[in-house]
Amino acid sequence: MKFNLPKINAILIATSLVIIVLGFALMVGEPSGTTEFNPDIFSVRRITVGPMISLFGFLVMIVAILYKPRKK
Secondary structure, eight states: OOOSOOHHHHHHHHHHHHHHHHHHHOOOOOOOOOSSSOGGGOIIIIIHHHHHHHHHHHHHHHHHOOOOOOOO
């Protein structure tokens, strides 16, 4: 079976998916309950680092789809 995207594009798409999942994993944590407050929901990792890594992953995904390798 032949795909329309070259192998390098598939590798870049897989890499970007891993980066996106990593960003979302950094945003996961214990929630605040109705009876107790968890101040960790406002940590730098969950509010800044995780979303920035996910955004970077989405940008890499756009580049991976639009990347056109040079002809030999």
